[in-house]
Amino acid sequence: MSDAREAAGRQTDDDARLRRTGGEANDSAGLSDAREAAGRQTDDDARLRRTGDGDTSRCRGGANDSAGLSGQAGEGPVVVLVGPMGVGKTTVGQVLAHRLGTTFRDSDTDIVATAGKEISEIFIDEGEPHFRELERQAVRTAVAEHRGVLALGGGAILDEGTRELLVGLPVVFLEMGVAEAVKRTGLDAPRPLLTVNPRQRWRELMEQRRPLYTEVARAVVSTEDRTPEDVAEAVLDVLELKNA
Numbered sequence: 001m002s003d004a005r006e007a008a009g010r011q012t013d014d015d016a017r018l019r020r021t022g023g024e025a026n027d028s029a030g031l032s033d034a035r036e037a038a039g040r041q042t043d044d045d046a047r048l049r050r051t052g053d054g055d056t057s058r059c060r061g062g063a064n065d066s067a068g069l070s071g072q073a074g075e076g077p078v079v080v081l082v083g084p085m086g087v088g089k090t091t092v093g094q095v096l097a098h099r100l101g102t103t104f105r106d107s108d109t110d111i112v113a114t115a116g117k118e119i120s121e122i123f124i125d126e127g128e129p130h131f132r133e134l135e136r137q138a139v140r141t142a143v144a145e146h147r148g149v150l151a152l153g154g155g156a157i158l159d160e161g162t163r164e165l166l167v168g169l170p171v172v173f174l175e176m177g178v179a180e181a182v183k184r185t186g187l188d189a190p191r192p193l194l195t196v197n198p199r200q201r202w203r204e205l206m207e208q209r210r211p212l213y214t215e216v217a218r219a220v221v222s223t224e225d226r227t228p229e230d231v232a233e234a235v236l237d238v239l240e241l242k243n244a
Contacts, residue, residue: 076143076169077150078102079235082157082213083174084206086184088223088231089151092174095232101244102148107156110138119153132159139165157212166216172235173217175210178203180224 079096081089090106097104108119111134115122122131135153139162142150156162176184181202214220219238223231236243 077105077146077148078170078241079149079239080166080169080171081149081151081174081235082166082171082216083154083223084176084181084202084209085154086181087154087174087176088184088228089174091228092223092231092235093149093151095228096235097149099232099236099243100149100241103146104149104151105142105146106151107135107138107142108153110142111135114138132162135159136161136165143169155209157209157216163212163216169218170239171217171219172239173213173220174223174231175213175220176223178206 078100079093081093081096083089093106094104111122111131112118114137115134117125119131122134132155135156136159139152139156143165152162157166178199182199219235221231221234221238226234235241
């Protein structure tokens with residue numbers, strides 16, 4: 001997503017809680033997704049720090065490993081990044097695209113271009129179910145035509161249809177713990193992104209979403225105490241990809 005859209009789209013109040021879907025839990029989840037889309041670049045920039053620890057990336061077998069570690073040559077994106085708000089998908093994705101000599105694409109940017117409005121406005125005006133349908137369509141199009149690095153919104157994996165689109169693709173789950181999330185997403189600020197008991201709400205969201213992230217992922221890479229360049233290198237290593 002461009003810096004201009006992301007900066008313009010950041011919501012400073014909690015009025016997105018008024019959107020027209022679901023119960024309180026889904027409202028908070030939708031609010032976090034809308035704000036992730038609006039402010040992803042700002043949240044990501046310079047918030048991944050260098051590690052002194054051992055390698056914390058790991059490859060997973062299972063349903064999404066059928067294409068092999070090198071991906072489906074010529075079919076779909078070379079890397080798909082999934083993970084929670086603030087984990088660094090946009091920044092790491094751009095570094096990866098540069099390293100691989102390819103282009104970066106963000107499904108949220110595609111949704112905004114198609115809908116003609118910011119994602120936070122879609123949540124308020126049409127509700128989360130409508131947004132998830134737009135998101136599924138955006139992911140389907142990107143998977144069909146994009147051959148570079150693709151980043152998905154934090155809640156994209158909630159939709160079963162979207163998860164099915166990711167089967168067989170080189171999906172990497174970028175993960176972080178709650179302490180790191182506090183640093184990166186402002187959960188300890190006076191006006192946090194997740195409104196009521198933000199740390200607990202983030203834990204609840206991750207309890208819901210982590211199994212889905214791991215379901216679609218071929219590999220898991222920790223972003224804890226790493227720069228975007230370090231994370232990108234770990235992604236390249238775990239997928240056995242080479243720099244351009």
